[in-house]
Every structure is written in structure tokens, then in C-alpha cells.
Amino acid sequence: MGMFAYQGQRLSGEKVIGKLEATSVQEVRVQLKEQGIVAFQVEPINALLNKELDLGFQKVKTQDFVLFLRQYSTLLKAGIPIVQATTISAEQTTSKPLRVALKEVAEQVNSGIALSGAAKGHPAIFPELFTNMVYAGEMGGNLDEILERLADDYEKQHRTKQKITAAMTYPLVVSVFAFGVVVFLLMVVVPMFANMFANMDQDLPIITVIVMEAGQLIGRFWWLLLGMFVILFAMFAIVKNDPKVRFYSDRFLLKIPVIGKLVQKALLARMTRILSSLFSSSVPVLQALEIVERIVKNEVVNQVLKDSRLYLEKGESLTAPMKGHWVFPPLVTQLMTVGEKTGTLDVMLGKIADYYEAEVETGTDQLKAFIEPVMIVALAVIVGTIVMAIMVPMFSLFQNFN
The missing domain is CATH 1.20.81 (Receptor-associated Protein)
Known part of the structure; x- marks a missing residue:
């Protein structure tokens, strides 16, 4: 285009x-x-x-x-x-x-x-969703109703996106903070005690040796580690638009324990919400599927939607490719099948979207409640290990003086 x-x-x-x-x-x-x-x-x-x-x-x-x-x-x-x-x-x-x-x-x-x-x-x-639904409203003479429905749908999608973002942001921020603290301790604090320990006429605990070696390694080769991060980031930026790379990266994201399920539910909520809006506005089914493919931006889901379009063009059921696919739970395919048979597909899709939006809201709250103590404990263990590696020889040194 x-x-x-x-x-x-x-x-x-x-x-x-x-x-x-x-x-x-x-x-x-x-x-x-x-x-x-x-x-x-x-x-x-x-x-x-x-x-x-x-x-x-x-x-x-x-x-x-x-x-x-x-x-x-x-x-x-x-x-x-x-x-x-x-x-x-x-x-x-x-x-x-x-x-x-x-x-x-x-x-x-x-x-x-x-x-x-x-x-x-x-x-x-x-967005493309807006222009297509406005066109449907112009043709149907109910533009005001469609705009109001669009506002409701955008609000619901925005709430879901905010929930997912909040759930992902917390562990990311804590991880970056923890990484910064660990690097500071290894590169600044540990070397300050390394010379003192080198003059001690006694064997150091294994934990102290490991921490000091790690600090020396990072101090000598920090530029190499930074270069590797930059190279990996550049490589990902170059290949991220490749369809195969996008497919496998999207698949990997959906397969991550706990988080993958949450992302899957958010995708299903967004997909069904958009389809419900388009179908209720009398947008042709094939055109609606094409629009959703461009909006959802997940190659695993998009591949199934493309297959659904091909099945529809052959006169078969929309849900045929979805049945048995691990991304689409039975709840989705069963309700969509009922909607196809009864002519209430837009209503059924709306119910599916409502269900998964509620699931995402509950899931993100549970994930944050689970991640917070885990991240705190992990940070305490890492920092505590470094502090212990410094303090144990210090106690031995004080005992020798006494």
C-alpha cells in the first residue's frame, strides 16, 4: 500500500x-x-x-x-x-x-x-479499523451508532493493553535495577576488597573466589559484553521483519510459561473484539479477516486467519482451521460455530471478547501478585550472595586479630 x-x-x-x-x-x-x-x-x-x-x-x-x-x-x-x-x-x-x-x-x-x-x-x-467501520456506517446510514460502538471497543482494548503492559513492565524494571546493582557491586565494591583479601594469609571461601573472579571478568571484558548486546540488538532489528523470524518469535512468546497464556488471552480478546465490531457493522467477512490480520500483528494467529479466509472462499466454515489449533481454545471455536449456524456470530464474538478481557484483568493481577515476592526474593538472594562473599572473609580476618 x-x-x-x-x-x-x-x-x-x-x-x-x-x-x-x-x-x-x-x-x-x-x-x-x-x-x-x-x-x-x-x-x-x-x-x-x-x-x-x-x-x-x-x-x-x-x-x-x-x-x-x-x-x-x-x-x-x-x-x-x-x-x-x-x-x-x-x-x-x-x-x-x-x-x-x-x-x-x-x-x-x-x-x-x-x-x-x-x-x-x-x-x-x-486506524484501518476506524476507516472501514466509518465506511460501513456511511453505507448503512448509522455512522453515529458505529462511532459510539468504536469508542466502547477502543476503551476495552486500551484497558486490556494497559493491564498487559503493567504486568510486563514491573519485572522488566526490577530486572534492570537488579542487573545495575549487581554490576555496580561486582565492578566497584568487590574490587575494593580484592586487594585486602589478596594479602590475607589464608584460603578464601569458594563463594568469595567465585564472586571476585566474576568481578574481575566483568571489569576486564565489560566492553565485550556491551558489544555482544549491541550486536544482538542490531541483528534482531535487521531480521525482525522477516516473516519466519516474526512467526517463531511470536510462537516463542506464546509458549512462555504463565506469560504466554496471558498474551494468548489478550490476543484472542483483541481479535474477537475487532471481528465483532466489523461483523456488526456489516463489513464483508473476508475483508474483516484481512483487516484483523493487519491489526493483531501476531504471525501465529494471522496464519490461522489466512487459512480461515481460504476455507471461506471455498465455501467451508470459518472455524475449521481454528479447531484443534493450540492458539484457539475449544471455547472460542465452539461459540463461533454456534454463531455461524444461528447468524449471531457478531454477538458470540462479543461474548468471547468480554470473557477473555475479564480473564486478562484477573490474570494480570494474579501475575503481579506472584511476581513481586519472587523478584524481591531473587534480588535479595543475588545481592545477599555478593555481600556474604565479602563479609565471610572479613569475619575470619577479625577472628585472627582477636
């Missing part, structure tokens, strides 16, 4: 300019034709010149985006025209990237471009 700038004219004679995301110039012309626009000029936007769309600081915080959706939905329900509602939302939001994007969208909508088409020109601001 790439960005294309275009100039064209409506049947009424009004000239329009804008940007669209598409795979080719021909696809842009087809999209514009569907909107009643005759394209005079379509040119791809240079990726480097358009790079600012993907800069991290231009991302919109979930809280700001949810607030925008709430306000926008309320304005549309009150009967305010889309252009005016977009302009008001731009003035109300405190997010600068969102404000700039909304002003540009308002100008494009005022020139006759559909809201979904205008939003596609800002992929860093408006």
Missing part, C-alpha cells in the same frame, strides 16, 4: 484535491470514480517526503481518540452536518496531530470526498 496525491473534478464541475491510500494509480482512479470524481492527475507520494505520517510523536493517544469518537458521535446524533461536526471536533481536541488531521479531513469532506476516504489519507491518525 502507498499514498497517492490526486487532482480531479466532480460532475458538478467542482475541483477537488486530496490523498488516498491504495496499491496502484489504477486503484486510486477506481476509488475516485466510485465517489463521482474524474481524476485528472494521480501521482505517488514519495515515501521519504511522506514519512512524517509514521513518526511516533504524531500518534494520537487512545484517550484522546476515544474522547473524539464520543464527541463526534454526539454531534452527529444532534443532527450537525459532518463538515461542521469535524470542524468542531478539531477545535475541541487537545491532541495536536488529531486536530491537524481533522482540519484537513473537514476540508476534503467539504470538497465532496467521503469521510472514510478522507480519513484514509491519514493512516497514522485514523
